[in-house]
Amino acid sequence: MSELSVNHLLGIKNLQEKDIQLIFETADHFKKVINRPIKKVPSLRDITIANLFFENSTRTKLSFELAEKRLSADVINFSAGQSSVKKGETLIDTVNNILSMKVDMVVMRHPNPGACVFLSKHIKANIINAGDGAHEHPTQALLDSYSIRERLGDVAGKNVVIVGDILHSRVALSNIYALKLQGANVMVCGPKTLLPKYIDKLGVKVETNLRKALEWCDVANMLRVQNERMDISYFPSTREYTQQFGVNKALLDSLNKEITIMHPGPINRGVEITSDVADSKQAIILDQVQNGVAVRMAVIYLLASKIKQ
Amino acid sequence: MSQKVLLNATDINIILHRLACQLIENHKDFSNTVLIGLQPRGKYLANRLAQMLTTEYKIKNLQLGLLDITFYRDDFRRGDKIHEANSTEIDFIVEDKNVVFIDDVLYTGRSIRAALTAIQSFGRPNEIELLTLIDRRFSRHLPIQPNYRGRQVDAINEEKVIVSWKENDGEDAVYLVNS
Numbered sequence A: 001m002s003e004l005s006v007n008h009l010l011g012i013k014n015l016q017e018k019d020i021q022l023i024f025e026t027a028d029h030f031k032k033v034i035n036r037p038i039k040k041v042p043s044l045r046d047i048t049i050a051n052l053f054f055e056n057s058t059r060t061k062l063s064f065e066l067a068e069k070r071l072s073a074d075v076i077n078f079s080a081g082q083s084s085v086k087k088g089e090t091l092i093d094t095v096n097n098i099l100s101m102k103v104d105m106v107v108m109r110h111p112n113p114g115a116c117v118f119l120s121k122h123i124k125a126n127i128i129n130a131g132d133g134a135h136e137h138p139t140q141a142l143l144d145s146y147s148i149r150e151r152l153g154d155v156a157g158k159n160v161v162i163v164g165d166i167l168h169s170r171v172a173l174s175n176i177y178a179l180k181l182q183g184a185n186v187m188v189c190g191p192k193t194l195l196p197k198y199i200d201k202l203g204v205k206v207e208t209n210l211r212k213a214l215e216w217c218d219v220a221n222m223l224r225v226q227n228e229r230m231d232i233s234y235f236p237s238t239r240e241y242t243q244q245f246g247v248n249k250a251l252l253d254s255l256n257k258e259i260t261i262m263h264p265g266p267i268n269r270g271v272e273i274t275s276d277v278a279d280s281k282q283a284i285i286l287d288q289v290q291n292g293v294a295v296r297m298a299v300i301y302l303l304a305s306k307i308k309q
Numbered sequence B: 001m002s003q004k005v006l007l008n009a010t011d012i013n014i015i016l017h018r019l020a021c022q023l024i025e026n027h028k029d030f031s032n033t034v035l036i037g038l039q040p041r042g043k044y045l046a047n048r049l050a051q052m053l054t055t056e057y058k059i060k061n062l063q064l065g066l067l068d069i070t071f072y073r074d075d076f077r078r079g080d081k082i083h084e085a086n087s088t089e090i091d092f093i094v095e096d097k098n099v100v101f102i103d104d105v106l107y108t109g110r111s112i113r114a115a116l117t118a119i120q121s122f123g124r125p126n127e128i129e130l131l132t133l134i135d136r137r138f139s140r141h142l143p144i145q146p147n148y149r150g151r152q153v154d155a156i157n158e159e160k161v162i163v164s165w166k167e168n169d170g171e172d173a174v175y176l177v178n179s
Helices: A017-033 A059-070 A091-099 A115-120 A138-152 A170-181 A210-216 A238-245 A249-253 A285-304 B009-027 B042-055 B110-122
Strands: A048-053 A074-079 A105-110 A126-132 A159-163 A185-189 A205-207 A219-222 A260-262 B002-007 B033-038 B063-067 B098-106 B127-136 B148-153 B159-164 B173-178
Touching (some): A048 A091, A105 A285, A115 A126, A126 A138, A138 A219, A138 A260, A138 A285, A170 A185, A210 A249, B002 B009, B002 B148, B009 B098, B009 B127, B009 B173, B033 B042, B063 B110, B098 B110, B127 B159
Parallel strands (some): A159 A185, A185 A205, A219 A260, B033 B098, B098 B127
Antiparallel strands (some): B002 B173
16 A cells, blocks of 8 residues: 655655545545444554644544554644643743653644644654644645535536635645645635735735625635634625525525635634534535544554654 | 465365365355354455365255455564455354364465454354365474465465465466565
């Protein structure tokens, strides 16, 4: 069997198309495993994984932890809120202390872009980026593409629009890389203030009219408005954002085709999408969550297979 | 490299009939028995036997599944070779069933050990038996023996037993290869 071309999953930018296919094929097997009465395999029973979350997370952390446990790895968790980071310890010191307890793999979320790349140059363990600032969130992009592949059969040739706060979104950047790598057509749509300058240099279409974007696309990935990352006002009011960039049932019904709605969560119901859309058959939001465990199992399994005894 | 024919197509055909009859002797109408082919190479033998049992011996409602043991192996990260996962196709529950594992070659017994763990994800079988076409005795690492064997082979560790199937490799034959 082929193996991944990388030793760490730092971002989609470092991956090749065949890596993504390998991850998806492996995830297919794990998806079957997690739907069995006994949802566990013993592959990683001699591997220890540290989940280092220097930034809050609920579903990504749960998803990683579940994926690790379903592979029988030993798991230790770390949240920056309750740690010595507050006492002034540096990132390398914190991680080296944890690694000296014989940890083989690190899953890390950090508020600073590039934190995982930095760490990969200084420590020996395999690193999985679980989100670094507004840079990348590779496993989210992988599970998004996996969900599109599951729903529509293939990612290549599909029109995918990413709607919302592109400027602060690591999900958007990783998704753009992943979708382009697989041959999809990508568009970003949002208020001009939340679209980075020169985003079109990544080879994506840019649109500020939501209706036009939805008419073009097969899949709409609705991002959350990240109020916590906004230091200034990027739009006049939430109500105005919703009027311009919120998706509701009436808008979807007025299109002449049925598009697939995705959301990386957590949803601000009534802001970027209304409840009736989030709970409709067109939305694959909960499939994304389930696929997240299978895709993360695949990533962890494939990286672990590169750790030599 | 030298190669010797252990079994030709006629030998294999006779052995398959014998194995089918032995299975019928113990499992009667197969109402509480399921056959499980072990991926990847046990699939062909399992399919052959299942087909023979249904068409020639008129066994009705025979249940056949395929089990992949990749994630249950005990040599993960312990060799240069990375094992490719195959699909597991078991769309029934093995709870209280009599399970027959089917594989082409029994060598160290480690695959069977992995299969014994893997099958537990599908319930608690009443009993598990093992059927193999080739039994390489004297090579076992674990206390595992087949209940049904096609042919016993005394091969040294440098030798390889290669089983080819018409549907995949173009002919029915078993070779002993000395490399």
